[in-house]
Amino acid sequence: MSIIDISEVKPGSHVTLNYRLSLADGTEIVNTFADRPATLLLGVGQLSPPLENILIGLKVGHHSTFQLEPGVAFGQRNPDLIQRISLKTLRDNAVIGESFNPGDLIEFNAPDGGRYAGVLKEVNDSSALFDFNHPLAGQAVAFEVQIIGIL
Structure with missing residues (x-):
């Protein structure tokens, strides 16, 4: 019998979290804090890869806001x-x-x-x-996360 280490977010993890994504001016794009948490499977495109990378290594209970420069979260406009x-x-x-x-x-x-x-x-x-650019391409965004559970 092997023990699975679910103490931190890893590639392929199922993560239950609250998250808020907003533009630099505060315009809210999505907010699960006001409703119910989301459960996401990392690596299948439910979040952009840069946002998923932010989650890697976070532990249950982690809560912080990450400021991403223009074009980082969803790429530059092409x-x-x-x-x-x-x-x-x-x-x-x-x-x-x-x-x-x-x-x-x-x-x-x-x-x-x-x-x-x-x-x-x-x-x-x-x-x-x-x-065909992502609607948020080229935008600076704030990504607030609160990790609730990891599987």
């Missing part, structure tokens, strides 16, 4: 990820229906069977302009 696609491509590949409005976050089926998403910036008679 102008190559702003792309124009034809309306036909949009209609053939989008997961939602026929109605598209600027500001919509639209999911697409990827060739490998996965999905990816972009924010519709503008649409005209023949094409649509999308921003």
